[in-house]
Amino acid sequence: MPKPPCPPGKDERHLAQNQGERSHWGLFDRIAKTVRDVDEHGQVVAYKSLAYNCGGKAVEFRQPLEGSGTKLMHGDFARKISPSEEALATFILKRPRVFHARRVLVVGAGLGFAGLVAGACTSAREVLLTDGDPEVVRVLETSLQLNHGAFDESRVAVQQVLWDRMEQWPPRHSFDLVIGADVVYLEDLHWALLEMLLRVLRPGGQFLLFASRRNGSLEKFLATSKSVFSTVEVSTDYDPDVDQAIGRSSKCFPVFAKLSVPAEEAEDTQAVLELRRQFAERHAAELRKAERAERRRVKAKAAHRARSQSLLARRERRLQAQEEEAALPLAPPEPSEPSAPRKPLRPTAEIEGRSDWGLFERECVNHADFKEFTYNCEGHKVRLHRTPSSPRISASAESLACWVLRHPRCFRRRRVLEVGAGQGLPGLLVAASAEAKHVEFSDGDPLALEALADAVKLNESSFVADSTSVSRLSFGDVLAGRKFDWIIASDILETKAVRA
Known part of the structure; x- marks a missing residue:
């Protein structure tokens, strides 16, 4: 296995010795290096640089440990390599022809392992890694630079995409394949993901999903998908290596689902129309909510400014009154009358x-x-x-x-x-x-x-x-x-x- 390049960084504080090991879920060999560096803001950050052996090619990416890149929107999932991520990467390595000359969209990329494998180990025409968390996107951009020399003819890029923000979606019918690993655990975003998939996939396109069964969220997503996609195929017997490494009886065993769009563009079904209507309503509600929040913010800012100006004016008046009082001549003290003797208190x-x-x-x-x-x-x-x-x-x-x-x-x-x-x-x-x-x-x-x-x-x-x-x-x-x-x-x- 070729030795992966060291990550760039002018202010590295510590670089651990390379240690060969198996990946966490046992499907890959890898070399892990723990590195401390200084980011552009002058803060010390710690991350683990992981180089995976993917069919003779080294795919390297960063895993944040301390500092920037660790405070994420949806918990800690985007900082870990899940079994579904390794299963998806294994699927890509064993079926590179599926990605030949295809435009591939990676949703919920996380650390970006599967997307980087698709860009480095297949002949895909384009691979776009997306995530909704800006911290994740920043780390993905760094990992993309580490593997720049491994992308032969594939055009690989990173972009922030929030599923419930239509303005961030890629253009209509712009991708042949959409892949994702463990991206359906948030049930509130199922409708947004399905609507985005219907928009970006070309006729005949497919959504390849690897996901563990998380409290029934996968089953709910697949049940909704059957009313939208023409074909929904679900399998657990897709790779003997995954069976042996993870074990099908494990709770985190990845389920493979393939959702297909009809080869010819047809009229939208009633379910699709209903889905789009719900999405449009929710999107409009989100816009109204954002507008109300912006109005409240502007109003609060104006009230704060007015209150500050009032306090400053009051302070100026008080200081002016004190100065005027200090400028007045002191009046002679009035003679005080002798006070009457106090009567002793009775017990x-x-x-x-x-x-x-x-x-x-x-x-x-x-x-x-x-x-x-x-x-x-x-x-x-x-x-x-x-x-x-x-x-x-x-x-x-x-x-x-x-x-x-x-x-x-x-x-x-x-x-x-x-x-x-x-x-x-x-x-x-x-x-x-x-x-x-x-x-x-x-x-x-x-x-x-x-x-x-x-x-x-x-x-x-x-x-x-x-x-x-x-x-x-x-x-x-x-x-x-x-x-x-x-x-x-x-x-x-x-x-x-x-x-x-």
Whole structure:
């Protein structure tokens, strides 16, 4: 097998070593080279250069791997060699007389293998490779240049043709043969392909189709074709080499179909007329759709331009107003009146008439230097004065006061000492609710002692205890000669010294 020429490229980055191998579907010998190159836009592209041995001739083409040529219209089919493509190429090599002096149209060429084989290995007068994807067409043009020396007398060209665009179709009755491999898997385009075939094929022309059975799409195409073409022949027993290489039981086994046009031009049948009517309607609908899309595009562009101009004009006006404002002399500041002093906010508990921790009802009267609170403890009234420096009644103190109210009999005829009394709320409730023998309030803070003495004096009229007293008692002091039955306290273990 002759060594195929290296692909052109001034900026090649990498060229893999040639490796002889069988083709993917086992019908050809080939040499594969992986190449990285730089395209005309300066982007790095990667492709595989494949050289197939076709009856002693090397047919070379490119298969894109990365970069341009990989983003296609209808998925990845046009970047792969399908079993139908190799079967069609085998058919061309074994039956070159079918293509002798014929004008051949290749539809859905993809990588172009079958079309290049028809141009290089037969005596066809003309071979036109077509595809609807512009990326595929660009790759086909490169592959065509690689095989330019292999085309003897055949005129081989590449053209973009969309089946549903009549303006791209070749002229009427311009081809003797149309060939294609795996081109009927899109059922929406069956009607367009059939209409184009009826137009471009000469009387007596044929459409040679190799296709795998893809979810019934081939059967639907052939069923429609029988109402349009004079003869439709379908075969799976057309080549023993294909049977052996691919296997007729395989899902991707290519089916061969030959669709023939009558040898003499006759009047169109009712089915052909209906097909053309449907195509004309769909083509007109596509044109109307394209016109509407173009009108929407123009309208959106005009709206965008108007919106941009409006925003620019608004910005200009804003900048002009800022410049005019900056040019004005600064006015002297007006003398501001002294603001009235803010009234202190009342705590939520005072507004709602509850104690700080919500365990008792409480009334508050504001005085100049202090607040007077009256606690309503299940019928027992306890009055307290609170200055800004007075300690707050803790949650533990209110809880202890609740416990005292629940157990008054514990303190009856008992001597009770409240240690670290603070405001003295629990001790005051003992003196007011239980018939205690004596209640003594103690604290080590002189300010707290003054507040306790004031509280005892305020509530003295409501006491039922025999006697009460206030004394200074710090932690560590010894109560000489005094004994108590109960010692109550709340929140006295907060400092390290007390815990020690």
